[in-house]
Amino acid sequence: MAPASPFNLTFVLFDGFSNMVLASAIEPLRAACDLSGRRLFSWQLASPEGAAATSSSRLSIGVDLPLASVGATDALILVAGYGVRDHLRRETLQAILQKVRGMPLIGGFDTGAWLLAAAGVLTGRRASIHWMEREALAEAFPEILVEDAPVVRDGPFLTCGGAQAVLNWSLDLIGHRADPALQFDVSNMFGRDPSHGNRPPLPNRPEPMQAGLLPPSLQRAVVAMRQTADQPQPLARIAERAAVSERTLDRLMRAHLGVAAGQYYRTIRLAHARALATETKLPLPDIAARTGFASASTLARAYRKHYCETLGESRRHGNQNRSPARSGDSRSCSAR
Known part of the structure; x- marks a missing residue:
């Protein structure tokens, strides 16, 4: 049975974020709501100062509120990409630290783990990040166990290394919050084989992969x-x-x-x-x-x-x- 109230997510966008990563997170949730006819999920967009965020492809995305104004939410997800080191300002890190306290789910997508690490909340924990930043993150924060994995969950912290990982996480969230049948239907809409979890591969489907239909x-x-x-x-x-x-x-x-x-x-x-x-x-x-x-x-x-x-x-x-x-x-x- 679906939950009575929607699962609310707040995505905090930092300039340089990937449109694909954001879409991979939100579009499956939107599809789940549409297909089920239920408001299973809700979401809002924020940015450090409340200004529109500019993506890596130079698209300007309007947001709903500044980070400081984020209230109760089921998940706070930091979405960063290129130029993440430009956002490691003290006031930004302090705002992150303040908001993650007591939060049931805190995420870092693409290079978002850098922000969580710099805020000091990943000390002693496992984390993932985009593969190009994996070595640098491990060197900069030796107190963090940086794993060669697309998705890492450690306590309330969730880190994903790229768009494909985020898509898989979004599908898993649908399966957890709704049911496997809806997860299957949404995965079909996005051309994905839901066998990335524990299910056996579907017949006559190409192998799921990171970059096209390669052997x-x-x-x-x-x-x-x-x-x-x-x-x-x-x-x-x-x-x-x-x-x-x-x-x-x-x-x-x-x-x-x-x-x-x-x-x-x-x-x-x-x-x-x-x-x-x-x-x-x-x-x-x-x-x-x-x-x-x-x-x-x-x-x-x-x-x-x-x-x-x-x-x-x-x-x-x-x-x-x-x-x-x-x-x-x-x-x-x-x-x-």
């Missing part, structure tokens, strides 16, 4: 490449983790992604370097070391060839606008 072996290879972006492994080792031969891995990459395996791996490392350049103040040699390039000059040449600009230029652009999706800023030279 399971190729999914494993992509995950392995992302996980080792800071310490690149030989392609033979990546192929071993994917349970295919190196030749088969390259063939699958070319067939499904249109690039050689080595080229795709390098693209992941360069994207990680770009994120480090725009999100941190690390010097070029340190960025090269963290992305597996032999030297700063090697990284600089590869980066300029791929992005048509230097790391320094990317860093300046990032300071002007934290979204790497600015027109002309994130294009690849090879795409010209």
